[in-house]
Amino acid sequence: QVQLVQSGAEVRKPGASVKVSCKASGYTFTNYGISWVRQAPGQGLEWMGWSSTKNGKTNYAQKFQGRVTMTTDTSTSTAYMELRSLRSDDTAVYYCARDIVVMVYADNWFDPWGQGTLVTVSS
Amino acid sequence: EIVLTQSPGTLSLSPGERATLSCRASQSVSSRYLAWYQQKPGQAPRLLIYATSSRATGIPDRFSGSGSGTDFTLTISRLEPEDFAVYYCQQGGTFGQGTKLEIK
Numbered sequence: 001q002v003q004l005v006q007s008g009a010e011v012r013k014p015g016a017s018v019k020v021s022c023k024a025s026g027y028t029f030t031n032y033g034i035s036w037v038r039q040a041p042g043q044g045l046e047w048m049g050w051s052s053t054k055n056g057k058t059n060y061a062q063k064f065q066g067r068v069t070m071t072t073d074t075s076t077s078t079a080y081m082e083l084r085s086l087r088s089d090d091t092a093v094y095y096c097a098r099d100i101v102v103m104v105y106a107d108n109w110f111d112p113w114g115q116g117t118l119v120t121v122s123s
Numbered sequence: 124e125i126v127l128t129q130s131p132g133t134l135s136l137s138p139g140e141r142a143t144l145s146c147r148a149s150q151s152v153s154s155r156y157l158a159w160y161q162q163k164p165g166q167a168p169r170l171l172i173y174a175t176s177s178r179a180t181g182i183p184d185r186f187s188g189s190g191s192g193t194d195f196t197l198t199i200s201r202l203e204p205e206d207f208a209v210y211y212c213q214q215g216g217t218f219g220q221g222t223k224l225e226i227k
Contacts, residue, residue, distance in 0.1 A: 047216040061216055095167055107156035107215045111170035111179055
């Protein structure tokens with residue numbers, strides 16, 4: 001079955017970086033993009049950005065420009081999201097999700113989602 | 124940037140009742156890309172509806188979506204106990220703030 005399995009929980013200090021992985025299985029990795037969405041404790045969903053699995057293109061939400069990098073490794077069907085200069089308000093569950101858009105970012109939907117990775121930023 | 128406003132914030136209903144959830148966009152959006160998700164506590168969101176009215180794989184037919192332009196609706200015809208959750212609409216990089224469907 002189609003599945004996205006994310007790396008485990010992380011704890012970082014303010015100013016540090018974190019890199020979350022998302023391994024896909026059950027489908028052809030390069031036929032879909034990958035989006036990343038986060039959810040702060042008790043809050044709603046916030047889209048962070050999208051990466052193509054075919055051509056390396058990315059599209060980041062303006063809020064995260066300059067602080068996030070999303071990459072994919074087609075040899076292992078794994079996507080990565082790195083967030084730098086972490087602050088306490090970056091504490092959240094980070095989700096990867098299969099995105100119907102694969103070549104150039106456009107309107108989309110997400111199915112399925114990974115199980116989520118809790119990133120805690122605390123001194 | 125499009126803003127999606129969901130209403131009500133919380134909806135209290137009983138099993139067997141009909142639920143109607145609203146999602147209003149700040150400007151007209153393509154109905155091809157309006158989606159709905161269900162999220163239960165401690166779980167990842169699950170796609171219910173895409174392209175306004177198409178059910179995702181494995182979604183029961185008691186879930187239906189409709190709408191166009193700026194007004195979209197998710198309807199659950201007869202609530203089952205497992206339907207009580209938070210529901211989000213989404214268009215592009217924007218999510219609504221969610222509607223919590225709780226047991227009355």
